Amino acid sequence: MKRPGTVSYSLVQPIEVARVCPESCAFCPYPLGGRDTLMPFRTVVREIARGRQLGATMFDVVAGDRVERMPEVQRELQRERARSFGDYLVRCGEIVASSQGGEPRPARLDVGPLDSSEWGRMSRLYAGARLLLTTVDKEVLNSGALCGSSTQNPEKRLESIIAAAEAPIPLTTGTMIGIGESRASREKALRVLGEVARRYGHIRSVLLQAFRPHAATRMADYPATPLSDMLDAVAIARRHLPGVVPVQINALDWREHLPALLEAGAEDLGDLNLRVLSAREADARIEIDLLLKPLEEKGYKIERRSVLGFTDPIHLAGPEDENARIERVETH
Numbered sequence: 640m641k642r643p644g645t646v647s648y649s650l651v652q653p654i655e656v657a658r659v660c661p662e663s664c665a666f667c668p669y670p671l672g673g674r675d676t677l678m679p680f681r682t683v684v685r686e687i688a689r690g691r692q693l694g695a696t697m698f699d700v701v702a703g704d705r706v707e708r709m710p711e712v713q714r715e716l717q718r719e720r721a722r723s724f725g726d727y728l729v730r731c732g733e734i735v736a737s738s739q740g741g742e743p744r745p746a747r748l749d750v751g752p753l754d755s756s757e758w759g760r761m762s763r764l765y766a767g768a769r770l771l772l773t774t775v776d777k778e779v780l781n782s783g784a785l786c787g788s789s790t791q792n793p794e795k796r797l798e799s800i801i802a803a804a805e806a807p808i809p810l811t812t813g814t815m816i817g818i819g820e821s822r823a824s825r826e827k828a829l830r831v832l833g834e835v836a837r838r839y840g841h842i843r844s845v846l847l848q849a850f851r852p853h854a855a856t857r858m859a860d861y862p863a864t865p866l867s868d869m870l871d872a873v874a875i876a877r878r879h880l881p882g883v884v885p886v887q888i889n890a891l892d893w894r895e896h897l898p899a900l901l902e903a904g905a906e907d908l909g910d911l912n913l914r915v916l917s918a919r920e921a922d923a924r925i926e927i928d929l930l931l932k933p934l935e936e937k938g939y940k941i942e943r944r945s946v947l948g949f950t951d952p953i954h955l956a957g958p959e960d961e962n963a964r965i966e967r968v969e970t971h
């Protein structure tokens with residue numbers, strides 16, 4: 640049995656600035672839209688104040704992929720007097736940076752793939768970003784859960800993941816587990832991410848995002864990822880990633896099974912969503928205690944992180960990496 644080590648987590652206030660998406664992944668509620676298309680800046684300010692009150696260690700600015708393609712988003716950008724969605728995101732970053740009260744809290748970007756100049760622009764205000772290499776399984780991409788979504792093309796996504804290194808902007812990346820992908824394709828995705836992490840040094844954690852059905856989506860009746868698949872994926876990830884890159888899981892999906900997943904090799908409990916925590920209990924702190932106390936009792940040392948170590952880049956490239964070549968992501 641593995642000796643209990645250090646386990647990290649962060650407390651995140653997600654600010655879903657555009658809970659819409661022009662793509663149509665079958666598991667995702669974003670294409671269904673909602674009441675508001677683009678969050679007004681005054682609401683962004685309110686959300687940040689609320690997150691600070693609850694103890695957020697960072698703010699995630701979240702939107703669907705390339706939402707600027709949607710006419711309704713364009714209309715609302717005009718309402719907010721933003722010339723482009725890029726300008727809008729810059730303003731959101733500025734609002735987080737200038738928010739008052741307590742220690743500064745970093746902002747992280749979760750808006751799908753960007754190109755290198757976009758990453759460069761965002762890196763002034765965002766301490767990091769989240770961009771998953773969702774899957775490299777061609778079946779899932781074309782006829783399965785991703786329904787041919789253009790921004791989910793694994794080659795393009797990988798390009799964007801690598802472009803973030805040039806900005807530089809540190810990344811949480813990862814894959815989805817349980818959307819119909821083969822085990823071999825999971826392994827391939829994690830091997831590629833391991834190579835990218837070694838070569839470019841900007842990957843700060845690799846998330847294994849388990850599928851959970853959302854009401855009203857086309858996969859609402861599809862079974863949730865079983866624990867056995869998740870344990871296997873964690874072990875594969877640990878084999879392929881450099882030791883300094885933690886395997887991240889979403890602890891709120893696996894409350895009953897955290898010891899088993901840590902034993903398998905997970906080291907980060909993910910970004911605990913304050914909105915989910917506080918919606919279930921009046922006090923988010925009680926929820927966090929309930930989640931973490933049993934791990935402390937088993938001997939794990941729990942550390943709360945911000946988006947950082949993001950300020951001190953990892954330099955991994957050594958002589959043994961000189962011949963490292965990022966395998967082309969085959970989609971067959």
Ligand code: SF4
Nearest residue numbers: 660662664667703704
């Ligand atoms: S691209 Fe992302 S946000 Fe858009 S539908 Fe697919 S999973 Fe959802």
